[in-house]
Amino acid sequence: MSPPCDCATCSGTGVVYRPPIAVIQIAGLSHRYRARSTGDVPVLRDVSLLIHEGDHVTLLGPSGSGKTTLLSIVGGLERPQRGAVAVAGHDLTKLTGNEMAEFRRREVGFVFQHFGLLEALTSLENVELPLMLAGVGIRPRRARAQELLGLVGLGHRMSHRPAQLSGGERQRVAIARALANRPGLLLADEPTGNLDEDSAELVGHLLESLRRELGCTLLVVTHHHALAARAERRYVIKDGRLDPAGQSHSEGTTVAGPAKETAHVAGTERAWPAGEAL
Amino acid sequence: MNWADALTVAGRELRRRTGRAVLTVLAIALAAALLSALLTIAGTARTRVLSQLSHGGALAGITVEPNSPNPSQETLDNPIPGPPRAITARAVSEMSRLPGVLHVYTVTAEQTTVVPPAKAPPGSTLCPPAVGGTGAGSVAGSGGGSASGQPGCSAQPFGTTLVSADLTNVSELPITLLAGRLPATNSTVEVDATLEYLQHLGLSRSRASEVVGSRVTLVDVAAGSGLLFSQRLNVEIVGVVDEEAGSGSLVVWPALIGREELFAGAAAAVAGAGAGPGSAAGFSGIDAPGQSPATPSYTAAVVIAKQLGDVAGVRAGIAAIGYSSTAPVGLIVSVGRYLHVVELVLSGIGFVALAIAALGIANALLAAIRERRREIGVMKAIGARDRDVLRVFLVEALFLGLVGGVIGTILGIAMAAAIAANANAYLHSEGLAGVALSVPWLLPIGGIAGSAVVALLAGIFPALRAARLPARAAVDI
Structure with missing residues (x-):
C-alpha cells in the first residue's frame, strides 16, 4: 500500500537515496469489450506499464484507443481480463467485489471529465461522501472536507450545489473529493475536457501543485497538450497498445526504454517490462 | 455508509x-x-x-323471557316460548353464575297512564293542551277530532307501561338512542320515549326529535301498585330510544319507580354478576309458583355472554333454570x-x-x-x-x-x-x-x-x- 499523499515528506539535511516504489505495475494486459451485435472488441492489447510513487504520468491517444479503459482498470472500476495488474500492492485480478470497493475507497482518487459530482449534494457534502462511505464520523469528515475545499480555493463555496458552480469550480470540488481519503494514487480522466482554457490551466496547475505538495502519484488521461506537458512522463496509446513511437520526459531527462524490472505481485514473481518509456 | x-x-x-x-x-x-x-x-x-x-345491545346478548322454555324451540334464535313464568331474583342469581356469563341485567315494567304534553316544546308541532281536559295534548296531522281545540289534534291520555332498567351499561342492552339523550343517572324526573310512544302521538320515527324536551304526566292507575309517585308525576322526555328490552312507551331508571329499598335483598343477590336492581310488583297475570307476593320478579332479563361462542351454552343453562330465551346469534x-x-x-x-x-x-x-x-x-x-x-x-x-x-x-x-x-x-x-x-x-x-x-x-x-x-x-x- 502506498503512503498517503500528504505524509510522504522527507526530512533531513543530506540527500537521501530512496529506491523508487512501484505503484502501478501492469504486465501483458489485454482487455476486450463484449458486444452481441459486433462481437468482441479488443481495447487493450498486451499492455505493460510501470509507474512509481510520486510520478506524474500522462496517457495520450486518439478517442477509442483504450486510455480510459486502462485508467478504469488501474482504478479498479473494471476487472482486468488478461495479464497482471497490481496497484498499490493489490493484485486487482484477485480482489473480490467488496475488496475492490475498499481498494477504490482507500487507494485511489478519481477526477472525471464530467466532474461526477452528485447534483443533490452541496460542495461540502460531495467532498464528505468518500469519508461517509469510509464510515468516518460527521465531525472529522466535515472538518476534512472544509480543509480540502479551502485547499482548492473553494472555502467560500461549501454550501453551493454543483449547478451553482462554474465548470472550473466543479472540477476543483471533484479534486477535493478525490483527495478526501488521502489516496496514494490520483487518476484523472480528461480533467480539463469540459473546461475553457483559463479553467483548464488552473485545474492543471492545481493537480500538479497538489501532487507535489501531497506526494501522491498522478496518472492523467488527456487530449489537452498543455496539461500533458506538465507530466514527467507521457505515454501514447494507439489501437490498444502503448505506442513505442511516443516520447516521454522525466524531470527534463529522456528515458530510453523498454527496460526490464521485476516486481512481486501477491507473492508471485513476475517479469515486469517497464512501460513504453519513450 | x-x-x-x-x-x-x-x-x-x-x-x-x-x-x-x-x-x-x-x-x-x-x-x-x-x-x-x-x-x-x-x-x-x-x-x-x-x-x-x-337491537343496539351486546352481540352476545340473550334476552330471557318471562316464560318457561319450549323444549322443541330452544335452539332457535326466536323460539315460541312456553307458559308464562315470573323471572325471580333467585333465577337471575342462578343465571349470573352460569359458565360463560359476563353480566345479567334485569328489566321491569310498571303500568301507568301517560298524559301527553300540555305544552308544545319550541319548534314542535305537538298540540297545545286540551282546554278543560286533564292536560292531554294532541298531535298535529294525526287526524281525528280536536281535543286541544286545534284542528287535527286528537291525542288522548293512554295507558301504557314504564320500562325500567339500569342504564349504566346501556351499550350492552337492546336499547338504541335515536334522539336526545338518556335520562340522567337515577333520575326521577327524566324519561326517554320509545317508538311506541311516538305511535301513540301519531309521529313517525323521523320526527322523534320533536318530542324531546316535552313534558308528560304519569298517572298511577292502581293505588298501591308500588309507583313512587302517589297519583301524578310530571317528567321530561329527554330522548327517544328504540328498545327491545321490554314493551312500553317510556324508559326510566328504576329509581323513578322507586323500588330499590324493597328489592335491596334481590339486588344484592345478583350484584356480583352485574345485575341491576329492579321492580317486581305490577307483574300481573304472571304465574309465579312458589313465589310470595313480596318476592321481586322481573319482566325480562338480559344475559350477556362472554363471547358469541358461549351463547348456545348459556341459553341451554337458562333453559335448564326454567326460562325461555332469545338471541339473534344465528343471524x-x-x-x-x-x-x-x-x-x-x-x-x-x-x-x-x-x-x-x-x-x-x-x-x-x-x-x-x-x-x-x-x-x-x-x-x-x-x-x-x-x-x-x-x-x-x-x-x-x-x-x-x-x-x-x-x-x-x-x-x-x-x-x-x-x-x-x-x-x-x-x-x-x-x-x-x-x-x-x-x-x-x-x-x-x-x-x-x-x-x-x-x-x-x-x-x-x-x-x-x-x-x-x-x-x-x-x-x-
Whole structure:
C-alpha cells in the first residue's frame, strides 16, 4: 500500500537515496469489450506499464484507443481480463467485489471529465461522501472536507450545489473529493475536457501543485497538450497498445526504454517490462 | 455508509426531484387512503349492521323471557316460548353464575297512564293542551277530532307501561338512542320515549326529535301498585330510544319507580354478576309458583355472554333454570359471514390500489436509476459498496412509502368520517340511529406500516439493479 499523499515528506539535511516504489505495475494486459451485435472488441492489447510513487504520468491517444479503459482498470472500476495488474500492492485480478470497493475507497482518487459530482449534494457534502462511505464520523469528515475545499480555493463555496458552480469550480470540488481519503494514487480522466482554457490551466496547475505538495502519484488521461506537458512522463496509446513511437520526459531527462524490472505481485514473481518509456 | 448517512443522501436526492417524489407519494397516499377508508367503512358498516341485529345491545346478548322454555324451540334464535313464568331474583342469581356469563341485567315494567304534553316544546308541532281536559295534548296531522281545540289534534291520555332498567351499561342492552339523550343517572324526573310512544302521538320515527324536551304526566292507575309517585308525576322526555328490552312507551331508571329499598335483598343477590336492581310488583297475570307476593320478579332479563361462542351454552343453562330465551346469534353469525366477504372484497380493491401505487414507486425508482446511472457509478468509483447503493435506494423507497402511508391513512380516515357524517345525516333524517365511526387501533399502524412495506418491496428490484451497476458506469459516456 502506498503512503498517503500528504505524509510522504522527507526530512533531513543530506540527500537521501530512496529506491523508487512501484505503484502501478501492469504486465501483458489485454482487455476486450463484449458486444452481441459486433462481437468482441479488443481495447487493450498486451499492455505493460510501470509507474512509481510520486510520478506524474500522462496517457495520450486518439478517442477509442483504450486510455480510459486502462485508467478504469488501474482504478479498479473494471476487472482486468488478461495479464497482471497490481496497484498499490493489490493484485486487482484477485480482489473480490467488496475488496475492490475498499481498494477504490482507500487507494485511489478519481477526477472525471464530467466532474461526477452528485447534483443533490452541496460542495461540502460531495467532498464528505468518500469519508461517509469510509464510515468516518460527521465531525472529522466535515472538518476534512472544509480543509480540502479551502485547499482548492473553494472555502467560500461549501454550501453551493454543483449547478451553482462554474465548470472550473466543479472540477476543483471533484479534486477535493478525490483527495478526501488521502489516496496514494490520483487518476484523472480528461480533467480539463469540459473546461475553457483559463479553467483548464488552473485545474492543471492545481493537480500538479497538489501532487507535489501531497506526494501522491498522478496518472492523467488527456487530449489537452498543455496539461500533458506538465507530466514527467507521457505515454501514447494507439489501437490498444502503448505506442513505442511516443516520447516521454522525466524531470527534463529522456528515458530510453523498454527496460526490464521485476516486481512481486501477491507473492508471485513476475517479469515486469517497464512501460513504453519513450 | 450507515443508515443515517443513507437517509441524508436519499433525502437530498428526493428533494432534488421534488415533483416526482410528490407524485409518487400522492400515488401511495391515495392508495393507502382508499384502503383505509374502505376498511373503516366496512368495519363501521359491520358494527352498524350487527348492532341493528342485536337491537343496539351486546352481540352476545340473550334476552330471557318471562316464560318457561319450549323444549322443541330452544335452539332457535326466536323460539315460541312456553307458559308464562315470573323471572325471580333467585333465577337471575342462578343465571349470573352460569359458565360463560359476563353480566345479567334485569328489566321491569310498571303500568301507568301517560298524559301527553300540555305544552308544545319550541319548534314542535305537538298540540297545545286540551282546554278543560286533564292536560292531554294532541298531535298535529294525526287526524281525528280536536281535543286541544286545534284542528287535527286528537291525542288522548293512554295507558301504557314504564320500562325500567339500569342504564349504566346501556351499550350492552337492546336499547338504541335515536334522539336526545338518556335520562340522567337515577333520575326521577327524566324519561326517554320509545317508538311506541311516538305511535301513540301519531309521529313517525323521523320526527322523534320533536318530542324531546316535552313534558308528560304519569298517572298511577292502581293505588298501591308500588309507583313512587302517589297519583301524578310530571317528567321530561329527554330522548327517544328504540328498545327491545321490554314493551312500553317510556324508559326510566328504576329509581323513578322507586323500588330499590324493597328489592335491596334481590339486588344484592345478583350484584356480583352485574345485575341491576329492579321492580317486581305490577307483574300481573304472571304465574309465579312458589313465589310470595313480596318476592321481586322481573319482566325480562338480559344475559350477556362472554363471547358469541358461549351463547348456545348459556341459553341451554337458562333453559335448564326454567326460562325461555332469545338471541339473534344465528343471524349474527350468518350476516357476519356475508359482511366478512364484503370486507374481503373491499380490502381487495384497496390492495389493488396499493399494488398500483407500488408499481408507481418501482417505476419512479427505475427512472431515477436510469437518470442517475453515472452518479451511481461515481459513488462506486469513490468507494461505495453494493450495499451502500442498495441502502440509499431502499431508504428512498421506504421514505416515499412512509410519507405516503401517513398522509394516506389520515386522508382515508378523514374520508370515512366524512362519509359517516353524510350517512348519519341521512339516517337521522329517517329517524334511525346513526353510525359510530369505528377505526380499529390497528388500522393507522397497519396503514402506515403496510405502505412502508409495500414501498420497500417495490423498491427492492430497482435498488438491487442500482446496486449491481458496475463502477465502470462512472466513465461511460
